[in-house]
Amino acid sequence: MTRWLGLGLAVALAFALAVLLGPAHIPLAQLASSDIVRSLRLPRAVLALLVGGALGLAGASLQALVRNPLADPFLLGLSGGASLGAVLAIALHVTGPWALPLAAFVGALAAMALVYRLGLVGGAELDPRVLILAGVAVGAFASAVTTAIVSLSEAAQLRNTFLWLWGGLSGASWDTVLVVCVYFPLPVAVLLAAARPLDLLALGEEPARHLGADVEPLRRRVYLAASLLTAAAVAVSGVIGFVGLIVPHAMRLLWGHRHRSLLPASFLAGGALLALADTTARVAVAPRELPVGIVTALVGVPLFAVMLRRWTAS
Amino acid sequence: MDRELILDVRGVAYRYRGTAHDALAGVSLAARAGDFLAVIGPNGSGKTTLVRVALGLVAPHAGTAQVLGRPPAAWSRRALARVAGVVPQREDNLFPxxxxxxxxxxxxxxxxxxxxxxxxxxxxxxxxxxxxxxxxxxxxxxxxxxxxxxxxxxxxxxxxxxPRLLVLDEPTAGLDLRHEMDLFELARGLADGRGLAVIMITHHVNLAARFADRVLLLADGRPVADGPPGDVLTRETVERVFAWPVAIEAFDGRPQMIPLRKGREP
Incomplete structure (x- = not known):
């Protein structure tokens, strides 16, 4: 119980900091009436919580699905597909507020469909090992094409593309928040409902089936829901690494492996972490802004190293 | 005497994809409440495949399997798991x-x-x-x-x-004498005391003979013999299936197998 309280406080604190801090100094008294807070910081903070939560939740679910603790939401080729979509949109000068997110989303979905098809062994069963290989292959191919396009494009475009690849929430608006709020509940509910059978899957396919899990439908549901979540996250905020890898591991250390608490905890902690990282990205080198993926990597990699040491020591 | 028939497998055949011959062919197995059955046979003789077919992890290419009168495919996995508990040969825990x-x-x-x-x-x-x-x-x-x-x-x-049915797939592999005996005694006790149907897959021919009501001996996916231990474990049959000379002695009314040294038959 105290752990949940602590996690709730962490989320509240991350949210408060995201609203309070920024390149523009806004006195506390004017916080509620400030346009910057209302139309920039607030939606951005909410979006950071939601996107970070989605990445944490998708990461925890995928680690159980592919039975690999090193899995993260982007392992299965989604980032490659999304990047390719986004870079294509930039290179073809497609404009409009939704052009980039839509192109990235379509790219991620295409990668997801391709990986899913390749992962179906004999056209019937979803084999997690084949899924990983297919994800890596599709990701590598997409990033080769992406690099080819980037190397042929002009300097200004190059910078835009590069920044997008490292993620950022600067495009956040209430519209984005609304879209995400409509889109997220279904895949989130599907993943949370898979918590118990995911516990069984940690034992392996055959033991899980003997204990009553419908392994095949479970794998499809979890793969599709986690991928759809990740695709939406990458569409609104680019490729933000490490949240989906680090957060589930940290939560396992605190909560244990049982997915009924691990999945919601990963959602909350992922949101808090991304909100903090985004605040850091905004204020660290103000008035300029760091891609948030760089912050999560700079914080995440040392954290991960410490956790790995603890893990291998015990 | 007519205890409830829990598992009824009749004449099943199964072949794994991409292999040239049947992993199982013409195998039958019936387990009633309170039965302790042992399934023995050399490595690769189809013992584990029999469990997979019996409990619907794979569908037989011929023959039928029924759990409480219904084929496994007609059960949801959850409902089936309330009837049949399995201790699989292998599993690994991904997380502590x-x-x-x-x-x-x-x-x-x-x-x-x-x-x-x-x-x-x-x-x-x-x-x-x-x-x-x-x-x-x-x-x-x-x-x-x-x-x-x-x-x-x-x-x-x-x-x-x-569950009503407990399947143990080589639970004593790698265990010492006491733990081996503990497990066999536990399984026998569950069959006698709780009326569970128990199916034990094992390489312990002698313990199977001591504890089981019936023994099913498989070789190359085919049933070689099926019945009380004394009928199944004859010298001729065991030597042929396991490709090694043995002597069979009686102990406590049950056959016990003694492998012989090559070229030094008594």
């Missing part, structure tokens, strides 16, 4: 886990999707641990257990499912 939590996994088929564990689930876990003499292990981490303790915990997990 405590004994009580792993036994609680056996309650999955009884839990609702969102519902929390109820008092009756916790009670079933304690009962299962108690029956396997594993209560004192309840708070230990799995990776601190010895091989014998680990197997007892896995049996407890299957018992937490509160």
């Amino acid at each position: 886990q405590r004994v009580r939590d792993t036994v609680m996994l056996g309650r999955y088929p009884h839990l609702s999707l969102w519902g929390a564990e109820r008092a009756e689930d916790r009670a079933a876990v304690e009962r299962a641990l108690e029956r396997c003499d594993a209560l004192r292990l309840a708070d230990r981490w799995l990776w601190t257990l010895s091989a014998g303790e680990y197997q007892r915990v896995r049996v407890a997990r299957a018992l937490a499912q509160e």
Whole structure:
């Protein structure tokens, strides 16, 4: 119980900091009436919580699905597909507020469909090992094409593309928040409902089936829901690494492996972490802004190293 | 005498994709409440495949399997897991886990999707641990257990499912004498005391002969003999199937096999 309280406080604190801090100094008294807070910081903070939560939740679910603790939401080729979509949109000068997110989303979905098809062994069963290989292959191919396009494009475009690849929430608006709020509940509910059978899957396919899990439908549901979540996250905020890898591991250390608490905890902690990282990205080198993926990597990699040491020591 | 027929497998055949011959052909097996059956045979003779077919992990290419009168495909996996508990040969825990939590996994088929564990689930876990003499292990981490303790915990997990049928797939592989005997005694006790139908797959021909009511001997996926241990374990049959000279002696009314040294038959 105290752990949940602590996690709730962490989320509240991350949210408060995201609203309070920024390149523009806004006195506390004017916080509620400030346009910057209302139309920039607030939606951005909410979006950071939601996107970070989605990445944490998708990461925890995928680690159980592919039975690999090193899995993260982007392992299965989604980032490659999304990047390719986004870079294509930039290179073809497609404009409009939704052009980039839509192109990235379509790219991620295409990668997801391709990986899913390749992962179906004999056209019937979803084999997690084949899924990983297919994800890596599709990701590598997409990033080769992406690099080819980037190397042929002009300097200004190059910078835009590069920044997008490292993620950022600067495009956040209430519209984005609304879209995400409509889109997220279904895949989130599907993943949370898979918590118990995911516990069984940690034992392996055959033991899980003997204990009553419908392994095949479970794998499809979890793969599709986690991928759809990740695709939406990458569409609104680019490729933000490490949240989906680090957060589930940290939560396992605190909560244990049982997915009924691990999945919601990963959602909350992922949101808090991304909100903090985004605040850091905004204020660290103000008035300029760091891609948030760089912050999560700079914080995440040392954290991960410490956790790995603890893990291998015990 | 007519105890309830729980598992009824008749003449099943199965071939794995991409292989040239049948892993199983014409195999039958019937288990009633209170039966202790042993399935023996050389490596690769189809023992584990028989369990897969019997409990619907794969569909037979010929023949039928029925659990309580219905083919496995007609059961949901959850409903089937409330009838049949299996201790598989192999499994690995991806994440560290405590004994009580792993036994609680056996309650999955009884839990609702969102519902929390109820008092009756916790009670079933304690009962299962108690029956396997594993209560004192309840708070230990799995990776601190010895091989014998680990197997007892896995049996407890299957018992937490509160099944009518218990299938043990080579549960004594790698165990020392005491833990081997413990497991066989436990399985026999569950059949006699709780009326479970127990199917044990094992390489221990002699323990199978001592404990089981009936023995099914498989070779190359085909049934060689099926019946009381004394009928199945004859010298001629055992030598042919296991390709080694043996002597058969009677002990306690059951046949016991003694492998001979090559070229030094008495």
